[in-house]
Amino acid sequence: MKEERISPKVIERLTKYLRCLENLPQEDYISSEELAEKMGFTAAQVRKDLSNFGEFGIRGKGYQVRNLYADIEKILGVHKTNNVIIVGMGRLGNALFSEPEFTKESFNIVGIFDNSENKIGKEINGIKIRDIKELEHFINRKEDVNIAIITVPKSVAQELTDYLVKCGIKAILNFAPIKLNVPKNVVVENIDLYAKLQELNYWKEKVLK
Amino acid sequence: MKEERISPKVIERLTKYLRCLENLPQEDYISSEELAEKMGFTAAQVRKDLSNFGEFGIRGKGYQVRNLYADIEKILGVHKTNNVIIVGMGRLGNALFSEPEFTKESFNIVGIFDNSENKIGKEINGIKIRDIKELEHFINRKEDVNIAIITVPKSVAQELTDYLVKCGIKAILNFAPIKLNVPKNVVVENIDLYAKLQELNYWKEKVLK
Known part of the structure:
Protein backbone atom coordinates (compact mmCIF):
# COMPACT_ATOMS: atom_id res chain seq x y z
CA MET A 1 0.00 0.00 0.00
CA LYS A 2 1.45 3.32 -1.01
CA GLU A 3 -1.56 5.33 0.18
CA GLU A 4 0.51 8.45 0.70
CA ARG A 5 -1.28 11.44 -0.67
CA ILE A 6 -4.74 10.36 -1.64
CA SER A 7 -7.02 13.08 -2.93
CA PRO A 8 -10.52 13.40 -1.45
CA LYS A 9 -11.87 12.90 -4.97
CA VAL A 10 -10.36 9.40 -5.06
CA ILE A 11 -12.08 8.47 -1.82
CA GLU A 12 -15.35 9.91 -3.07
CA ARG A 13 -15.03 7.74 -6.19
CA LEU A 14 -14.32 4.65 -4.08
CA THR A 15 -17.71 5.06 -2.41
CA LYS A 16 -19.25 5.26 -5.88
CA TYR A 17 -17.54 2.05 -6.96
CA LEU A 18 -19.09 0.36 -3.94
CA ARG A 19 -22.54 1.63 -4.87
CA CYS A 20 -22.09 0.29 -8.36
CA LEU A 21 -20.63 -3.09 -7.35
CA GLU A 22 -23.32 -3.84 -4.79
CA ASN A 23 -25.88 -4.10 -7.57
CA LEU A 24 -23.90 -6.58 -9.69
CA PRO A 25 -23.79 -10.40 -9.52
CA GLN A 26 -21.19 -11.06 -6.86
CA GLU A 27 -19.47 -14.03 -8.53
CA ASP A 28 -18.93 -12.26 -11.85
CA TYR A 29 -15.82 -10.51 -13.05
CA ILE A 30 -15.90 -6.92 -14.28
CA SER A 31 -13.23 -5.18 -16.33
CA SER A 32 -12.06 -1.63 -15.62
CA GLU A 33 -13.69 -0.68 -18.94
CA GLU A 34 -17.08 -2.06 -17.86
CA LEU A 35 -16.84 -0.51 -14.42
CA ALA A 36 -15.79 2.81 -15.96
CA GLU A 37 -18.71 2.79 -18.35
CA LYS A 38 -21.21 2.21 -15.57
CA MET A 39 -19.71 5.06 -13.55
CA GLY A 40 -19.24 7.55 -16.36
CA PHE A 41 -15.45 7.65 -15.75
CA THR A 42 -12.62 6.41 -17.95
CA ALA A 43 -11.04 2.96 -17.53
CA ALA A 44 -7.70 4.67 -16.90
CA GLN A 45 -9.30 6.57 -14.03
CA VAL A 46 -10.61 3.38 -12.47
CA ARG A 47 -7.22 1.65 -12.75
CA LYS A 48 -5.41 4.70 -11.39
CA ASP A 49 -7.80 5.06 -8.45
CA LEU A 50 -7.40 1.43 -7.44
CA SER A 51 -3.64 1.34 -8.03
CA ASN A 52 -3.29 3.80 -5.15
CA PHE A 53 -4.13 0.96 -2.80
CA GLY A 54 -2.43 -2.08 -4.28
CA GLU A 55 -2.93 -4.69 -6.96
CA PHE A 56 -6.48 -5.76 -7.67
CA GLY A 57 -7.97 -7.92 -10.38
CA ILE A 58 -6.62 -10.60 -12.64
CA ARG A 59 -5.02 -9.76 -15.97
CA GLY A 60 -7.38 -10.56 -18.81
CA LYS A 61 -10.29 -11.28 -16.46
CA GLY A 62 -10.77 -8.08 -14.54
CA TYR A 63 -11.94 -7.74 -10.97
CA GLN A 64 -14.14 -10.24 -9.23
CA VAL A 65 -17.09 -8.18 -8.05
CA ARG A 66 -17.26 -9.67 -4.55
CA ASN A 67 -13.52 -9.40 -3.95
CA LEU A 68 -13.23 -5.86 -5.22
CA TYR A 69 -16.19 -4.87 -3.06
CA ALA A 70 -14.55 -6.39 -0.01
CA ASP A 71 -11.21 -4.77 -0.82
CA ILE A 72 -12.72 -1.30 -1.17
CA GLU A 73 -14.67 -1.77 2.05
CA LYS A 74 -11.38 -2.58 3.75
CA ILE A 75 -9.69 0.51 2.32
CA LEU A 76 -12.51 2.68 3.68
CA GLY A 77 -12.53 0.83 6.99
CA VAL A 78 -16.17 -0.10 6.60
CA HIS A 79 -15.62 -3.87 6.56
CA LYS A 80 -15.99 -3.52 10.33
CA THR A 81 -18.52 -1.72 12.49
CA MET B 1 -20.94 36.34 -19.67
CA LYS B 2 -18.99 33.57 -21.29
CA GLU B 3 -20.48 30.80 -19.13
CA GLU B 4 -19.83 28.17 -21.75
CA ARG B 5 -18.37 25.11 -20.12
CA ILE B 6 -18.54 25.58 -16.42
CA SER B 7 -17.30 22.69 -14.31
CA PRO B 8 -19.51 21.43 -11.47
CA LYS B 9 -16.59 22.19 -9.12
CA VAL B 10 -16.85 25.90 -9.97
CA ILE B 11 -20.54 25.92 -9.12
CA GLU B 12 -19.87 24.06 -5.89
CA ARG B 13 -17.29 26.69 -4.97
CA LEU B 14 -19.74 29.50 -5.75
CA THR B 15 -22.07 28.13 -3.07
CA LYS B 16 -19.12 28.17 -0.67
CA TYR B 17 -18.35 31.79 -1.48
CA LEU B 18 -21.94 32.63 -0.60
CA ARG B 19 -21.66 30.81 2.73
CA CYS B 20 -18.51 32.76 3.49
CA LEU B 21 -19.80 36.15 2.36
CA GLU B 22 -23.05 35.93 4.29
CA ASN B 23 -21.11 36.09 7.54
CA LEU B 24 -19.12 39.21 6.66
CA PRO B 25 -20.02 42.90 7.11
CA GLN B 26 -22.04 43.65 3.99
CA GLU B 27 -20.65 47.15 3.32
CA ASP B 28 -17.01 46.07 3.45
CA TYR B 29 -14.75 45.23 0.57
CA ILE B 30 -12.86 41.94 0.41
CA SER B 31 -9.90 41.13 -1.83
CA SER B 32 -9.56 37.84 -3.68
CA GLU B 33 -6.63 37.09 -1.35
CA GLU B 34 -8.75 37.56 1.77
CA LEU B 35 -11.64 35.57 0.33
CA ALA B 36 -9.24 32.82 -0.76
CA GLU B 37 -7.70 32.63 2.68
CA LYS B 38 -11.07 32.21 4.36
CA MET B 39 -12.01 29.47 1.93
CA GLY B 40 -8.74 27.59 1.89
CA PHE B 41 -8.35 28.19 -1.87
CA THR B 42 -5.82 30.33 -3.75
CA ALA B 43 -6.54 33.91 -4.82
CA ALA B 44 -5.96 32.86 -8.43
CA GLN B 45 -8.69 30.24 -8.03
CA VAL B 46 -11.15 32.81 -6.72
CA ARG B 47 -10.40 35.22 -9.56
CA LYS B 48 -10.61 32.45 -12.15
CA ASP B 49 -13.92 31.14 -10.77
CA LEU B 50 -15.52 34.56 -10.86
CA SER B 51 -14.07 35.52 -14.24
CA ASN B 52 -16.20 32.76 -15.77
CA PHE B 53 -19.21 34.95 -15.16
CA GLY B 54 -18.04 38.47 -15.90
CA GLU B 55 -16.17 41.33 -14.26
CA PHE B 56 -16.57 41.71 -10.54
CA GLY B 57 -14.83 43.90 -8.03
CA ILE B 58 -12.91 47.14 -8.28
CA ARG B 59 -9.20 47.19 -8.99
CA GLY B 60 -7.24 47.90 -5.82
CA LYS B 61 -10.33 47.65 -3.62
CA GLY B 62 -11.61 44.15 -4.21
CA TYR B 63 -15.20 43.02 -4.13
CA GLN B 64 -17.91 44.72 -2.14
CA VAL B 65 -19.32 41.93 -0.01
CA ARG B 66 -22.97 42.76 -0.58
CA ASN B 67 -22.57 43.22 -4.33
CA LEU B 68 -20.56 40.05 -4.80
CA TYR B 69 -23.12 38.12 -2.77
CA ALA B 70 -25.94 39.47 -4.94
CA ASP B 71 -24.01 38.73 -8.13
CA ILE B 72 -23.34 35.12 -7.15
CA GLU B 73 -26.96 34.65 -6.13
CA LYS B 74 -27.93 35.86 -9.58
CA ILE B 75 -25.52 33.45 -11.28
CA LEU B 76 -27.06 30.56 -9.34
CA GLY B 77 -30.57 31.82 -9.96
CA VAL B 78 -31.29 32.02 -6.24
CA HIS B 79 -31.91 35.78 -6.16
CA LYS B 80 -35.50 34.79 -6.94
CA THR B 81 -37.79 32.17 -5.43
Whole structure:
Protein backbone atom coordinates (compact mmCIF):
# COMPACT_ATOMS: atom_id res chain seq x y z
CA MET A 1 0.00 0.00 0.00
CA LYS A 2 1.45 3.32 -1.01
CA GLU A 3 -1.56 5.33 0.18
CA GLU A 4 0.51 8.45 0.70
CA ARG A 5 -1.28 11.44 -0.67
CA ILE A 6 -4.74 10.36 -1.64
CA SER A 7 -7.02 13.08 -2.93
CA PRO A 8 -10.52 13.40 -1.45
CA LYS A 9 -11.87 12.90 -4.97
CA VAL A 10 -10.36 9.40 -5.06
CA ILE A 11 -12.08 8.47 -1.82
CA GLU A 12 -15.35 9.91 -3.07
CA ARG A 13 -15.03 7.74 -6.19
CA LEU A 14 -14.32 4.65 -4.08
CA THR A 15 -17.71 5.06 -2.41
CA LYS A 16 -19.25 5.26 -5.88
CA TYR A 17 -17.54 2.05 -6.96
CA LEU A 18 -19.09 0.36 -3.94
CA ARG A 19 -22.54 1.63 -4.87
CA CYS A 20 -22.09 0.29 -8.36
CA LEU A 21 -20.63 -3.09 -7.35
CA GLU A 22 -23.32 -3.84 -4.79
CA ASN A 23 -25.88 -4.10 -7.57
CA LEU A 24 -23.90 -6.58 -9.69
CA PRO A 25 -23.79 -10.40 -9.52
CA GLN A 26 -21.19 -11.06 -6.86
CA GLU A 27 -19.47 -14.03 -8.53
CA ASP A 28 -18.93 -12.26 -11.85
CA TYR A 29 -15.82 -10.51 -13.05
CA ILE A 30 -15.90 -6.92 -14.28
CA SER A 31 -13.23 -5.18 -16.33
CA SER A 32 -12.06 -1.63 -15.62
CA GLU A 33 -13.69 -0.68 -18.94
CA GLU A 34 -17.08 -2.06 -17.86
CA LEU A 35 -16.84 -0.51 -14.42
CA ALA A 36 -15.79 2.81 -15.96
CA GLU A 37 -18.71 2.79 -18.35
CA LYS A 38 -21.21 2.21 -15.57
CA MET A 39 -19.71 5.06 -13.55
CA GLY A 40 -19.24 7.55 -16.36
CA PHE A 41 -15.45 7.65 -15.75
CA THR A 42 -12.62 6.41 -17.95
CA ALA A 43 -11.04 2.96 -17.53
CA ALA A 44 -7.70 4.67 -16.90
CA GLN A 45 -9.30 6.57 -14.03
CA VAL A 46 -10.61 3.38 -12.47
CA ARG A 47 -7.22 1.65 -12.75
CA LYS A 48 -5.41 4.70 -11.39
CA ASP A 49 -7.80 5.06 -8.45
CA LEU A 50 -7.40 1.43 -7.44
CA SER A 51 -3.64 1.34 -8.03
CA ASN A 52 -3.29 3.80 -5.15
CA PHE A 53 -4.13 0.96 -2.80
CA GLY A 54 -2.43 -2.08 -4.28
CA GLU A 55 -2.93 -4.69 -6.96
CA PHE A 56 -6.48 -5.76 -7.67
CA GLY A 57 -7.97 -7.92 -10.38
CA ILE A 58 -6.62 -10.60 -12.64
CA ARG A 59 -5.02 -9.76 -15.97
CA GLY A 60 -7.38 -10.56 -18.81
CA LYS A 61 -10.29 -11.28 -16.46
CA GLY A 62 -10.77 -8.08 -14.54
CA TYR A 63 -11.94 -7.74 -10.97
CA GLN A 64 -14.14 -10.24 -9.23
CA VAL A 65 -17.09 -8.18 -8.05
CA ARG A 66 -17.26 -9.67 -4.55
CA ASN A 67 -13.52 -9.40 -3.95
CA LEU A 68 -13.23 -5.86 -5.22
CA TYR A 69 -16.19 -4.87 -3.06
CA ALA A 70 -14.55 -6.39 -0.01
CA ASP A 71 -11.21 -4.77 -0.82
CA ILE A 72 -12.72 -1.30 -1.17
CA GLU A 73 -14.67 -1.77 2.05
CA LYS A 74 -11.38 -2.58 3.75
CA ILE A 75 -9.69 0.51 2.32
CA LEU A 76 -12.51 2.68 3.68
CA GLY A 77 -12.53 0.83 6.99
CA VAL A 78 -16.17 -0.10 6.60
CA HIS A 79 -15.62 -3.87 6.56
CA LYS A 80 -15.99 -3.52 10.33
CA THR A 81 -18.52 -1.72 12.49
CA ASN A 82 -17.63 1.82 13.52
CA ASN A 83 -19.31 3.45 16.48
CA VAL A 84 -21.10 6.72 15.90
CA ILE A 85 -22.98 9.23 17.99
CA ILE A 86 -25.54 11.74 16.78
CA VAL A 87 -25.73 15.16 18.41
CA GLY A 88 -28.89 17.16 17.81
CA MET A 89 -32.10 15.18 17.89
CA GLY A 90 -34.29 17.50 15.87
CA ARG A 91 -36.12 16.19 12.83
CA LEU A 92 -32.98 15.59 10.81
CA GLY A 93 -31.10 13.86 13.63
CA ASN A 94 -34.14 11.72 14.21
CA ALA A 95 -34.36 10.80 10.53
CA LEU A 96 -30.69 9.83 10.37
CA PHE A 97 -31.02 7.76 13.51
CA SER A 98 -34.20 6.02 12.49
CA GLU A 99 -33.47 5.10 8.88
CA PRO A 100 -31.09 2.12 8.79
CA GLU A 101 -30.29 2.89 5.15
CA PHE A 102 -28.06 5.80 6.21
CA THR A 103 -25.74 3.95 8.52
CA LYS A 104 -26.13 0.25 7.62
CA GLU A 105 -24.02 -2.44 9.26
CA SER A 106 -20.80 -0.45 9.00
CA PHE A 107 -21.89 2.19 11.46
CA ASN A 108 -23.41 1.56 14.82
CA ILE A 109 -25.19 4.45 16.49
CA VAL A 110 -24.27 3.98 20.14
CA GLY A 111 -25.53 7.26 21.55
CA ILE A 112 -27.86 10.13 20.73
CA PHE A 113 -27.53 13.51 22.40
CA ASP A 114 -29.27 16.84 22.70
CA ASN A 115 -29.17 19.85 25.01
CA SER A 116 -32.90 20.46 25.20
CA GLU A 117 -34.65 19.54 28.43
CA ASN A 118 -37.71 18.59 26.38
CA LYS A 119 -35.76 15.89 24.63
CA ILE A 120 -33.25 14.60 27.18
CA GLY A 121 -34.45 11.32 28.69
CA LYS A 122 -36.93 10.53 25.94
CA GLU A 123 -36.49 7.26 24.09
CA ILE A 124 -36.33 6.72 20.34
CA ASN A 125 -36.31 3.11 19.14
CA GLY A 126 -35.25 2.01 22.60
CA ILE A 127 -32.32 4.40 22.92
CA LYS A 128 -32.48 7.25 25.41
CA ILE A 129 -31.59 10.77 24.33
CA ARG A 130 -28.75 11.83 26.61
CA ASP A 131 -27.69 15.22 27.85
CA ILE A 132 -24.79 16.46 25.73
CA LYS A 133 -23.01 17.31 29.00
CA GLU A 134 -22.67 13.57 29.64
CA LEU A 135 -20.66 13.07 26.48
CA GLU A 136 -17.20 13.15 28.02
CA HIS A 137 -18.18 10.58 30.60
CA PHE A 138 -19.95 8.48 27.94
CA ILE A 139 -16.89 8.39 25.71
CA ASN A 140 -14.56 7.56 28.57
CA ARG A 141 -16.72 4.58 29.46
CA LYS A 142 -17.40 3.35 25.94
CA GLU A 143 -14.51 2.24 23.85
CA ASP A 144 -13.95 3.42 20.38
CA VAL A 145 -16.40 6.24 19.79
CA ASN A 146 -14.63 8.47 17.29
CA ILE A 147 -17.33 9.65 14.95
CA ALA A 148 -20.05 12.24 15.59
CA ILE A 149 -22.83 13.25 13.24
CA ILE A 150 -23.92 16.74 14.17
CA THR A 151 -27.32 18.12 13.21
CA VAL A 152 -27.42 21.27 15.29
CA PRO A 153 -28.11 24.89 14.33
CA LYS A 154 -25.28 26.81 12.71
CA SER A 155 -25.12 29.19 15.67
CA VAL A 156 -23.90 26.49 18.07
CA ALA A 157 -22.02 24.20 15.68
CA GLN A 158 -18.51 25.56 16.34
CA GLU A 159 -18.95 25.60 20.11
CA LEU A 160 -20.24 22.03 20.01
CA THR A 161 -17.36 21.00 17.78
CA ASP A 162 -14.80 22.37 20.23
CA TYR A 163 -16.47 20.34 22.95
CA LEU A 164 -16.59 17.16 20.83
CA VAL A 165 -12.88 17.51 20.07
CA LYS A 166 -12.14 17.98 23.77
CA CYS A 167 -14.07 14.77 24.47
CA GLY A 168 -11.96 12.84 21.98
CA ILE A 169 -14.10 12.79 18.83
CA LYS A 170 -11.88 12.45 15.74
CA ALA A 171 -14.36 12.65 12.88
CA ILE A 172 -17.40 14.88 12.39
CA LEU A 173 -20.12 14.68 9.77
CA ASN A 174 -21.48 18.21 9.85
CA PHE A 175 -24.88 19.28 8.53
CA ALA A 176 -24.65 22.88 9.74
CA PRO A 177 -23.91 25.35 6.95
CA ILE A 178 -20.65 26.58 8.44
CA LYS A 179 -16.96 25.79 8.00
CA LEU A 180 -15.86 24.21 11.28
CA ASN A 181 -12.40 24.88 12.69
CA VAL A 182 -10.78 21.74 14.05
CA PRO A 183 -7.25 20.68 14.99
CA LYS A 184 -5.15 18.82 12.40
CA ASN A 185 -5.87 15.43 13.90
CA VAL A 186 -9.63 15.77 13.53
CA VAL A 187 -11.48 15.36 10.23
CA VAL A 188 -14.72 16.94 9.06
CA GLU A 189 -17.02 16.16 6.16
CA ASN A 190 -19.83 18.58 5.39
CA ILE A 191 -23.25 17.96 3.95
CA ASP A 192 -24.75 21.29 3.03
CA LEU A 193 -28.27 20.64 1.82
CA TYR A 194 -29.03 24.24 0.89
CA ALA A 195 -25.80 24.51 -1.11
CA LYS A 196 -26.75 21.37 -3.06
CA LEU A 197 -30.11 22.92 -3.89
CA GLN A 198 -28.33 26.04 -5.09
CA GLU A 199 -26.06 23.98 -7.33
CA LEU A 200 -29.01 22.06 -8.70
CA ASN A 201 -30.77 25.34 -9.38
CA TYR A 202 -27.85 26.63 -11.45
CA TRP A 203 -27.95 23.54 -13.68
CA LYS A 204 -31.73 23.72 -13.91
CA GLU A 205 -31.55 27.28 -15.18
CA LYS A 206 -29.07 26.10 -17.83
CA VAL A 207 -31.34 23.33 -19.13
CA LEU A 208 -34.37 25.62 -19.12
CA LYS A 209 -32.61 28.21 -21.29
CA MET B 1 -20.94 36.34 -19.67
CA LYS B 2 -18.99 33.57 -21.29
CA GLU B 3 -20.48 30.80 -19.13
CA GLU B 4 -19.83 28.17 -21.75
CA ARG B 5 -18.37 25.11 -20.12
CA ILE B 6 -18.54 25.58 -16.42
CA SER B 7 -17.30 22.69 -14.31
CA PRO B 8 -19.51 21.43 -11.47
CA LYS B 9 -16.59 22.19 -9.12
CA VAL B 10 -16.85 25.90 -9.97
CA ILE B 11 -20.54 25.92 -9.12
CA GLU B 12 -19.87 24.06 -5.89
CA ARG B 13 -17.29 26.69 -4.97
CA LEU B 14 -19.74 29.50 -5.75
CA THR B 15 -22.07 28.13 -3.07
CA LYS B 16 -19.12 28.17 -0.67
CA TYR B 17 -18.35 31.79 -1.48
CA LEU B 18 -21.94 32.63 -0.60
CA ARG B 19 -21.66 30.81 2.73
CA CYS B 20 -18.51 32.76 3.49
CA LEU B 21 -19.80 36.15 2.36
CA GLU B 22 -23.05 35.93 4.29
CA ASN B 23 -21.11 36.09 7.54
CA LEU B 24 -19.12 39.21 6.66
CA PRO B 25 -20.02 42.90 7.11
CA GLN B 26 -22.04 43.65 3.99
CA GLU B 27 -20.65 47.15 3.32
CA ASP B 28 -17.01 46.07 3.45
CA TYR B 29 -14.75 45.23 0.57
CA ILE B 30 -12.86 41.94 0.41
CA SER B 31 -9.90 41.13 -1.83
CA SER B 32 -9.56 37.84 -3.68
CA GLU B 33 -6.63 37.09 -1.35
CA GLU B 34 -8.75 37.56 1.77
CA LEU B 35 -11.64 35.57 0.33
CA ALA B 36 -9.24 32.82 -0.76
CA GLU B 37 -7.70 32.63 2.68
CA LYS B 38 -11.07 32.21 4.36
CA MET B 39 -12.01 29.47 1.93
CA GLY B 40 -8.74 27.59 1.89
CA PHE B 41 -8.35 28.19 -1.87
CA THR B 42 -5.82 30.33 -3.75
CA ALA B 43 -6.54 33.91 -4.82
CA ALA B 44 -5.96 32.86 -8.43
CA GLN B 45 -8.69 30.24 -8.03
CA VAL B 46 -11.15 32.81 -6.72
CA ARG B 47 -10.40 35.22 -9.56
CA LYS B 48 -10.61 32.45 -12.15
CA ASP B 49 -13.92 31.14 -10.77
CA LEU B 50 -15.52 34.56 -10.86
CA SER B 51 -14.07 35.52 -14.24
CA ASN B 52 -16.20 32.76 -15.77
CA PHE B 53 -19.21 34.95 -15.16
CA GLY B 54 -18.04 38.47 -15.90
CA GLU B 55 -16.17 41.33 -14.26
CA PHE B 56 -16.57 41.71 -10.54
CA GLY B 57 -14.83 43.90 -8.03
CA ILE B 58 -12.91 47.14 -8.28
CA ARG B 59 -9.20 47.19 -8.99
CA GLY B 60 -7.24 47.90 -5.82
CA LYS B 61 -10.33 47.65 -3.62
CA GLY B 62 -11.61 44.15 -4.21
CA TYR B 63 -15.20 43.02 -4.13
CA GLN B 64 -17.91 44.72 -2.14
CA VAL B 65 -19.32 41.93 -0.01
CA ARG B 66 -22.97 42.76 -0.58
CA ASN B 67 -22.57 43.22 -4.33
CA LEU B 68 -20.56 40.05 -4.80
CA TYR B 69 -23.12 38.12 -2.77
CA ALA B 70 -25.94 39.47 -4.94
CA ASP B 71 -24.01 38.73 -8.13
CA ILE B 72 -23.34 35.12 -7.15
CA GLU B 73 -26.96 34.65 -6.13
CA LYS B 74 -27.93 35.86 -9.58
CA ILE B 75 -25.52 33.45 -11.28
CA LEU B 76 -27.06 30.56 -9.34
CA GLY B 77 -30.57 31.82 -9.96
CA VAL B 78 -31.29 32.02 -6.24
CA HIS B 79 -31.91 35.78 -6.16
CA LYS B 80 -35.50 34.79 -6.94
CA THR B 81 -37.79 32.17 -5.43
CA ASN B 82 -37.83 28.78 -7.12
CA ASN B 83 -40.72 26.39 -6.61
CA VAL B 84 -39.92 22.95 -5.26
CA ILE B 85 -41.85 19.80 -4.46
CA ILE B 86 -40.80 17.04 -2.08
CA VAL B 87 -41.69 13.45 -2.90
CA GLY B 88 -41.45 10.94 -0.06
CA MET B 89 -42.76 12.19 3.27
CA GLY B 90 -40.89 9.81 5.55
CA ARG B 91 -38.71 11.18 8.34
CA LEU B 92 -36.17 12.72 6.01
CA GLY B 93 -38.74 14.33 3.72
CA ASN B 94 -40.47 15.67 6.77
CA ALA B 95 -37.22 17.10 8.14
CA LEU B 96 -36.38 18.81 4.87
CA PHE B 97 -39.86 20.25 4.65
CA SER B 98 -40.02 21.44 8.22
CA GLU B 99 -36.61 23.06 8.67
CA PRO B 100 -36.58 26.42 6.91
CA GLU B 101 -32.77 26.42 7.06
CA PHE B 102 -32.61 23.90 4.18
CA THR B 103 -34.62 25.80 1.63
CA LYS B 104 -34.64 29.44 2.83
CA GLU B 105 -36.23 32.21 0.81
CA SER B 106 -34.78 31.00 -2.48
CA PHE B 107 -36.85 27.86 -2.56
CA ASN B 108 -40.54 27.63 -1.95
CA ILE B 109 -41.96 24.20 -1.20
CA VAL B 110 -45.27 24.28 -3.01
CA GLY B 111 -46.25 20.62 -2.73
CA ILE B 112 -45.45 17.48 -0.74
CA PHE B 113 -46.25 14.02 -2.07
CA ASP B 114 -46.25 10.40 -1.02
CA ASN B 115 -47.80 7.15 -2.24
CA SER B 116 -48.78 5.75 1.16
CA GLU B 117 -52.45 5.77 2.05
CA ASN B 118 -51.46 6.37 5.65
CA LYS B 119 -49.86 9.66 4.74
CA ILE B 120 -51.94 11.03 1.86
CA GLY B 121 -54.34 13.71 3.08
CA LYS B 122 -52.51 14.37 6.34
CA GLU B 123 -51.33 17.91 6.96
CA ILE B 124 -47.86 19.08 7.93
CA ASN B 125 -47.47 22.76 8.82
CA GLY B 126 -50.71 23.49 7.04
CA ILE B 127 -49.79 21.74 3.79
CA LYS B 128 -51.61 18.57 2.79
CA ILE B 129 -49.63 15.52 1.69
CA ARG B 130 -50.88 14.74 -1.83
CA ASP B 131 -51.11 11.49 -3.70
CA ILE B 132 -48.12 11.22 -6.05
CA LYS B 133 -50.59 10.25 -8.77
CA GLU B 134 -51.89 13.85 -8.68
CA LEU B 135 -48.51 15.24 -9.62
CA GLU B 136 -49.10 15.65 -13.33
CA HIS B 137 -52.35 17.50 -12.73
CA PHE B 138 -50.68 19.57 -9.99
CA ILE B 139 -47.83 20.65 -12.25
CA ASN B 140 -50.15 21.48 -15.13
CA ARG B 141 -52.13 23.75 -12.87
CA LYS B 142 -49.22 25.39 -11.07
CA GLU B 143 -46.75 27.36 -13.05
CA ASP B 144 -43.10 26.92 -12.77
CA VAL B 145 -42.54 23.78 -10.72
CA ASN B 146 -39.28 22.40 -12.04
CA ILE B 147 -37.47 21.04 -9.01
CA ALA B 148 -38.23 17.89 -7.02
CA ILE B 149 -36.47 16.71 -3.88
CA ILE B 150 -36.90 12.96 -3.68
CA THR B 151 -36.53 11.08 -0.42
CA VAL B 152 -37.87 7.68 -1.39
CA PRO B 153 -36.39 4.19 -1.04
CA LYS B 154 -33.76 3.18 -3.58
CA SER B 155 -36.03 0.45 -4.94
CA VAL B 156 -38.56 2.94 -6.32
CA ALA B 157 -36.31 5.92 -7.09
CA GLN B 158 -35.82 5.22 -10.81
CA GLU B 159 -39.47 4.51 -11.46
CA LEU B 160 -40.44 7.70 -9.63
CA THR B 161 -37.82 9.65 -11.58
CA ASP B 162 -39.24 8.46 -14.91
CA TYR B 163 -42.65 9.65 -13.75
CA LEU B 164 -41.32 13.03 -12.56
CA VAL B 165 -39.61 13.58 -15.91
CA LYS B 166 -42.84 12.70 -17.71
CA CYS B 167 -44.65 15.28 -15.56
CA GLY B 168 -42.16 17.97 -16.57
CA ILE B 169 -39.72 18.08 -13.65
CA LYS B 170 -36.33 19.37 -14.85
CA ALA B 171 -34.17 19.09 -11.73
CA ILE B 172 -34.00 16.39 -9.06
CA LEU B 173 -32.22 16.43 -5.72
CA ASN B 174 -31.90 12.72 -5.01
CA PHE B 175 -31.26 11.19 -1.59
CA ALA B 176 -31.59 7.57 -2.72
CA PRO B 177 -28.25 5.77 -3.04
CA ILE B 178 -28.62 5.03 -6.74
CA LYS B 179 -27.48 6.65 -9.99
CA LEU B 180 -30.63 7.88 -11.70
CA ASN B 181 -30.98 7.73 -15.46
CA VAL B 182 -32.51 10.88 -16.89
CA PRO B 183 -32.77 12.50 -20.31
CA LYS B 184 -30.16 15.13 -21.27
CA ASN B 185 -32.49 18.03 -20.49
CA VAL B 186 -32.99 16.96 -16.87
CA VAL B 187 -30.40 17.49 -14.14
CA VAL B 188 -29.76 15.49 -10.99
CA GLU B 189 -27.73 16.22 -7.87
CA ASN B 190 -27.20 13.41 -5.39
CA ILE B 191 -26.78 13.53 -1.66
CA ASP B 192 -25.58 10.13 -0.51
CA LEU B 193 -25.43 10.23 3.28
CA TYR B 194 -23.98 6.76 3.68
CA ALA B 195 -21.24 7.48 1.13
CA LYS B 196 -20.29 10.62 3.07
CA LEU B 197 -20.01 8.55 6.24
CA GLN B 198 -17.77 6.10 4.40
CA GLU B 199 -15.53 8.92 3.20
CA LEU B 200 -15.36 10.36 6.68
CA ASN B 201 -14.45 6.96 8.02
CA TYR B 202 -11.51 6.65 5.65
CA TRP B 203 -10.06 9.96 6.84
CA LYS B 204 -10.74 9.05 10.46
CA GLU B 205 -8.75 5.84 10.08
CA LYS B 206 -5.87 7.91 8.66
CA VAL B 207 -5.78 10.32 11.60
CA LEU B 208 -6.04 7.46 14.11
CA LYS B 209 -3.03 5.65 12.63
